[in-house]
Amino acid sequence: MPANLIKRDAIAALAARAAGLGQPEGNPRLKQVVNRLLGDLMLAIDELDISMNEFWTGVAYLTQAGKQNEFGLIVPGVVLEHFLDLRLDEAERRAGLSGSTVRTIEGPLYIAGAPLSNGEARLDDGTDDGEVLFMEGQVRAVSGEPIAGAVVDVWHANTMGNYSHFDPSQAAFNLRRRIETDKEGRYKFRSIMPSGYACPPGSQTEKLLQAMGRHGNRPAHVHFFVTAPGYRKLTTQINIDGDKYLHDDFAFGTRDELIPRVERVSDAAEIHKAGLNKPFSRIRFDFTVTKEATGAPASIVAREHAEAA
Numbered sequence: 001m002p003a004n005l006i007k008r009d010a011i012a013a014l015a016a017r018a019a020g021l022g023q024p025e026g027n028p029r030l031k032q033v034v035n036r037l038l039g040d041l042m043l044a045i046d047e048l049d050i051s052m053n054e055f056w057t058g059v060a061y062l063t064q065a066g067k068q069n070e071f072g073l074i075v076p077g078v079v080l081e082h083f084l085d086l087r088l089d090e091a092e093r094r095a096g097l098s099g100s101t102v103r104t105i106e107g108p109l110y111i112a113g114a115p116l117s118n119g120e121a122r123l124d125d126g127t128d129d130g131e132v133l134f135m136e137g138q139v140r141a142v143s144g145e146p147i148a149g150a151v152v153d154v155w156h157a158n159t160m161g162n163y164s165h166f167d168p169s170q171a172a173f174n175l176r177r178r179i180e181t182d183k184e185g186r187y188k189f190r191s192i193m194p195s196g197y198a199c200p201p202g203s204q205t206e207k208l209l210q211a212m213g214r215h216g217n218r219p220a221h222v223h224f225f226v227t228a229p230g231y232r233k234l235t236t237q238i239n240i241d242g243d244k245y246l247h248d249d250f251a252f253g254t255r256d257e258l259i260p261r262v263e264r265v266s267d268a269a270e271i272h273k274a275g276l277n278k279p280f281s282r283i284r285f286d287f288t289v290t291k292e293a294t295g296a297p298a299s300i301v302a303r304e305h306a307e308a309a
């Protein structure tokens, strides 16, 4: 079929009717958004001459993605989650908020309600013989003042790149903890060095990436939510330096400020002092959070999370 078969004002009129713009009832914001998205979609169909077969292939793709609960994976893979971060960064800049640790995507694999401990925690249950990782740092305000009683909610993958809860072979909340900072604002934990995550083989996400000539790998990373009363919630990650996918993350989560130095410790005396018998790694990473400010865009995102069983 040729492209551009339908007049632009006819498309606009169809979108407006379908979105209920002429009706007094309904949610005005929803109508506004649906009108825009439908209009843009019809324009794309007409300009690109999207065939009926292509259209219904897309519908089948999305239906299957929904059945497999994959929208949370597709969104970062098609850069939209990072794009939302860029918008929030810029909105904060315009609201005069600055000095916070850089944010990056949450991803789809957070589970609320991980065990809470004071000052320090061990994240791994000892069943994964990965390289031991010690991580520590301080949570501070932009003024430099340490924040006692902040909560560092941390989660990461195991040495296979898999997350507990989504990987039924791992114990509940393995590699997931909430750590409350001590009176100097410090947190620390012992865990294992994660491996990079790869989109599940055969998933709808992987199929789409493959069809676009892309891979579905992320560099090894550790996720954080940092919260403290009166401060804006920080959603971020650190990436493990040296990872093959460090600057080729399918989910666009890597940011230059989030690649701390990884200290590889192989000195026998240090290993002994740490109570270990093989080399380990150490990362120091401090978090800076900004004070909540009236008029600033929300830093707490209402988002559905899987519930722990």
Ligand code: DHB
Binding pocket: 072, 073, 074, 076, 077, 105, 106, 107, 108, 109, 197, 199, 218, 251, 253
């Ligand atoms: C995805 C997985 C992650 O571990 C992550 O941090 C971000 C995105 C994903 O599957 O899309």
Ligand code: FE
Binding pocket: 107, 109, 197, 221, 223
């Ligand atoms: Fe992740």
